[in-house]
Amino acid sequence: MLWSKDKILSLEAAVAQRAVWRTSNRRVVFTNGCFDLLHLGHVDYLEKARHLGDVLMVGLNTDRSVGNLKPGRPLQDEMARARILASLLFVDAVVLFDEPTPLTLIEQLQPDILVKGDDYAISGIVGHETVLQNGGEVRTVPLVDGYSTTRIVERIRQQFQP
Secondary structure, X not given: OOOHHHHEEOHHHHHHHHHHHHHOXXXXXXXXXXXXXXXXXXXXXXXXXXXOOOEEEEEEEOHHHHHHHOOOOOOOOHHHHHXXXXXXXXXXXXXXXXXXXXXXXXXXXXXXXXXXXXXXXXXXXXXXXXXXXXXXXXXXXXXOOOOOHHHHHHHHHHHHOO
């Protein structure tokens, strides 16, 4: 069994691991996100994504990338977020990316299946063209209603306001 930290890969290591999985005919599922405060919605989403293939690779926004997308965030640093994700049994690899979108990561990894939540239209999923051109699939999975990091943060703020 791997330690969770061993599932956090550089881009180069992730590309090499992807090649190993390709050689052994394992279908690679890819998704991405900030995963700032891991909650039931995240766990459910990632578990469903993993069940679409044989292995799950998660692209994780770096602290700088998250800060550019969501001012005042992240709440947890990138290595904490990466270790928490990597500790999940159904996550096989975590790869940090510093760009605003995971497009470069998707182009490098060439996943068999690209997944996002059903709050996205297929045409709005970054990398969908690349995956489809390479013969892969782009899928959405249902999200659990009522769970979001923003909502959790708001509830905490409301409870602790004077």
